[in-house]
Amino acid sequence: MARPASLPAVNLILFEPAELDAPLARTDPRAVHLLGVLRRQVGGTFDAGVVNGPRGRGTLAAVGPAALTLTFAWGPPPPAPEPVVLLVGLPRPQTARDILREATALGAGALHFFRAEKSEPGYAHSRLWSAGEWRRQLLAGAAQAFDPRLPAVTHGQTLAAVLAALPPAGTRLALDNYESPQSLAAVPVTAPAVLAFGPERGWSAAERTQLRAAGFACVHLGTRVLRAETAVIAALAILRARLGLL
Amino acid sequence: MARPASLPAVNLILFEPAELDAPLARTDPRAVHLLGVLRRQVGGTFDAGVVNGPRGRGTLAAVGPAALTLTFAWGPPPPAPEPVVLLVGLPRPQTARDILREATALGAGALHFFRAEKSEPGYAHSRLWSAGEWRRQLLAGAAQAFDPRLPAVTHGQTLAAVLAALPPAGTRLALDNYESPQSLAAVPVTAPAVLAFGPERGWSAAERTQLRAAGFACVHLGTRVLRAETAVIAALAILRARLGLL
Numbered sequence: 001m002a003r004p005a006s007l008p009a010v011n012l013i014l015f016e017p018a019e020l021d022a023p024l025a026r027t028d029p030r031a032v033h034l035l036g037v038l039r040r041q042v043g044g045t046f047d048a049g050v051v052n053g054p055r056g057r058g059t060l061a062a063v064g065p066a067a068l069t070l071t072f073a074w075g076p077p078p079p080a081p082e083p084v085v086l087l088v089g090l091p092r093p094q095t096a097r098d099i100l101r102e103a104t105a106l107g108a109g110a111l112h113f114f115r116a117e118k119s120e121p122g123y124a125h126s127r128l129w130s131a132g133e134w135r136r137q138l139l140a141g142a143a144q145a146f147d148p149r150l151p152a153v154t155h156g157q158t159l160a161a162v163l164a165a166l167p168p169a170g171t172r173l174a175l176d177n178y179e180s181p182q183s184l185a186a187v188p189v190t191a192p193a194v195l196a197f198g199p200e201r202g203w204s205a206a207e208r209t210q211l212r213a214a215g216f217a218c219v220h221l222g223t224r225v226l227r228a229e230t231a232v233i234a235a236l237a238i239l240r241a242r243l244g245l246l
Numbered sequence: 247m248a249r250p251a252s253l254p255a256v257n258l259i260l261f262e263p264a265e266l267d268a269p270l271a272r273t274d275p276r277a278v279h280l281l282g283v284l285r286r287q288v289g290g291t292f293d294a295g296v297v298n299g300p301r302g303r304g305t306l307a308a309v310g311p312a313a314l315t316l317t318f319a320w321g322p323p324p325p326a327p328e329p330v331v332l333l334v335g336l337p338r339p340q341t342a343r344d345i346l347r348e349a350t351a352l353g354a355g356a357l358h359f360f361r362a363e364k365s366e367p368g369y370a371h372s373r374l375w376s377a378g379e380w381r382r383q384l385l386a387g388a389a390q391a392f393d394p395r396l397p398a399v400t401h402g403q404t405l406a407a408v409l410a411a412l413p414p415a416g417t418r419l420a421l422d423n424y425e426s427p428q429s430l431a432a433v434p435v436t437a438p439a440v441l442a443f444g445p446e447r448g449w450s451a452a453e454r455t456q457l458r459a460a461g462f463a464c465v466h467l468g469t470r471v472l473r474a475e476t477a478v479i480a481a482l483a484i485l486r487a488r489l490g491l492l
Contacts, residue, residue, distance in 0.1 A: 011471050102476050107468075145470040185487035221483075222353075222492035224391040225257050230348050233476055234483035237467075238492075241431035241484045246468035 012049045012143045013058065020050065023067035031068050034060060048072055049148030051139070078149050081109035083192035084239060085169070087162055089116030089199030090155070091228050093126040097137050098229040104141030104151055106236050107245065109192075112162045113155040118201035124156045159207055163214045169194045172216040175235055176203055180220035184238050187219050191243045195235060200228050258295045258389045259304065266296065269313035277314050280306060294318055295394030297385070324395050327355035329438035330485060331415070333408055335362030335445030336401065337474050339372040343383050344475040350387030350397055352482050353491065355438075358408045359401040364447035370402045405453055409460045415440045418462040421481055422449055426466035430484055433465050437489045441481060446474050 013030050024031050034040050040060045048058035048070075056074035063069075086103055090096070090113050103111055115124060128134055138150045154162070166172075170190030175197050196216060198207070208218075221235060240246055259276050270277050280286050286306045294304035294316075302320035309315075332349055336342070336359050349357055361370060374380055384396045400408070412418075416436030421443050442462060444453070454464075467481060486492055 102473075105470060105472055105476060106480065107470055144473060147470060183487075183492045185490070185492040220492070222486070224351060224353055224393060226351055227348075227390060230351060230479055233479045234352065237480035237483050238487045240468070241429070241487070244431070246429045246431040246466070246484075 011146045012047050012055065012148065014049050014051055014139055014143050014148055016051050017053060020072065023064070023069050025067050026065075034068065035063070047146070049142075050074065051142075051148055052078065052150055053148055054078060055146070055148060078147075081149060082107040082151070082245070083243070084108055084236065084245075085110040085112070085166065085192070085194045086151075086232070086236065087112045087114060087159075087194065087196035088228075088232065089114060089197060089203075090119040090123045091200055092120070092123055093128040095200070095228050096123070096126075096128055096134070099232050100134055100137035100153070101141040101144075102229065102233050103236060104138045105145040106233065107145070107147070107240060108151045108236060110152040111154075112157065113153070114157050114159045114162045116159065116199040117204035117207060119199040129155050159210055163210060166194060166214070167192070172196075172211075172214065173219050173239075174198075174203070174208075174211045174216040175221060175231065176208070176218040177220045177225070178202065179208065180218040182217070182219055184219040184221055184235055185242075187217060189239060189242050191245070193239060193243060195239055197228065197232060197235070257392045258293050258301065258394065260295050260297055260385055260389050260394055262297050263299060266318065269310070269315050271313050272309075272311075280314065281309070293392070295388075296320065297388075297394055298324065298396055299394060300324060301392075301394060324393075327395065328353040328397070328491070329489070330354055330482065330491075331356040331358070331412065331438070331440045332397075332478070332482065333358045333360060333405075333440065333442035334474075334478065335360060335443060335449075336365040336369045337446055338366070338369055339374040341446070341474050342369075342372075342374055342380070345478050346380055346383035346399070347387040347390075348475065348479050349482060350384045351391040352479065353391070353393070353486060354397045354482060356398040357400075358403065359399070360403050360405045360408045362405065362445040363450035363453060365445040375401050405456055409456060412440060412460070413438070418442075418457075418460065419465050419485075420444075420449070420454075420457045420462040421467060421477065422454070422464040423466045423471070424448065425454065426464040428463070428465055430465040430467055430481055431488075433463060435485060435488050437491070439485060439489060441485055443474065443478060443481070 044060050046058050049055045054074040054077055056072055059071045061069045061071045086108050169192045171193040173195050290306050292304050295301045300320040300323055302318055305317045307315045307317045332354050415438045417439040419441050
């Protein structure tokens with residue numbers, strides 16, 4: 001069943017490493033979910049994961065008046081991060097929420113939300129970024145995708161700073177529907193890859209120069225104009241398909 | 247700028263054929279948008295489209311106390327429908343809204359929301375379908391994509407009825423993460439194509455048999471579990487890329 005974006009996804013119940021040895025308060029949304037939605041009783045099991053760690057099976061060992069006691073059997077450590085890095089010009093917070101959650105679900109190794117010249121400056125001061133909500137969106141995407149790995153995330157850096165810190169990559173592409181001679185569907189790609197999206201109002205001339213200097217080729221997604229969150233999902237899916245990651 | 251899903255998209259202001267010769271009430275959202283957001287004055291122009299007809303330029307010819315007078319210069323008739331048909335097991339209404347809007351924006355020729363065995367029966371009785379809201383989602387997606395063509399839509403038919411009415415297609419694929427030997431990224435595809443999605447709880451055994459009998463091959467999108475609306479965007483984008491439509 002699909003869930004509203006505001007609720008935690010439930011395919012995989014995720015725990016931070018520091019939480020594993022402590023009882024889980026019955027008021028915690030995961031406890032509510034285990035008892036109320038999955039209807040687990042003592043002895044019942046569920047799919048669990050450690051954030052940036054292994055997947056495994058959890059067991060509801062005891063139900064106390066204030067907390068649950070859980071035990072776990074973990075599988076092997078997780079594979080290396082997904083070999084696709086996304087750069088996204090800071091979008092409005094609701095769009096950023098969708099991108100954080102869905103890019104995590106689709107499989108992005110890192111997400112850098114940079115301050116683009118045409119980004120609205122106020123977007124950097126949203127509660128999304130200051131209150132840690134951005135990380136809850138990653139957790140929701142990871143739980144949805146059944147993969148406890150979270151992408152590395154930065155926000156509010158300049159494009160120059162993000163470009164300077166990028167690891168070497170086989171392919172560097174920038175989505176640019178105005179200046180791209182070639183389609184993302186046709187340009188040669190090799191992993192690892194970096195895919196850059198401008199802000200909703202597009203790249204500036206200076207940013208295009210920076211990207212070219214950093215070895216980015218411009219590509220388009222066709223003539224149809226997409227919402228930013230849809231363009232990110234579509235482009236990441238196409239790139240992963242073309243890299244043989246599906 | 248991306249817009250909340252509940253507001254009309256504004257890249258292209260769409261008009262029904264029957265509306266073209268009448269004044270536009272100032273209370274109409276399009277009039278509000280023209281005057282209040284685009285800030286057009288008499289003589290100002292804007293991008294316009296006729297639903298399932300041509301694109302062109304509109305001109306604000308006069309602003310009366312109760313209505314606007316618009317004139318239009320239309321371009322050539324629209325091309326043939328997009329050569330991809332989607333079948334989707336009836337999802338919950340909020341998921342259906344997103345699929346209606348985003349599949350239209352991405353470019354789907356037809357959308358058939360069928361009653362799957364594992365669809366919640368109540369989903370067919372949502373106000374989304376009874377009150378015509380479904381069509382407003384198509385209009386929002388078409389305006390966003392800058393393409394006045396709307397996909398043909400049916401809802402509430404059985405899978406058998408939808409399959410019996412399908413036009414001949416070069417490729418018929420069903421997304422099935424449980425029984426698919428091959429990836430959508432690797433299976434041969436030729437246009438026109440049909441892409442089928444089960445409901446959120448998956449295909450039934452009988453439906454898999456029906457699909458195979460109708461010439462569908464099962465494909466997967468990888469091991470990551472996606473929300474239904476994200477899976478539709480991702481798969482449609484990959485298929486269009488592989489068909490050379492981007």
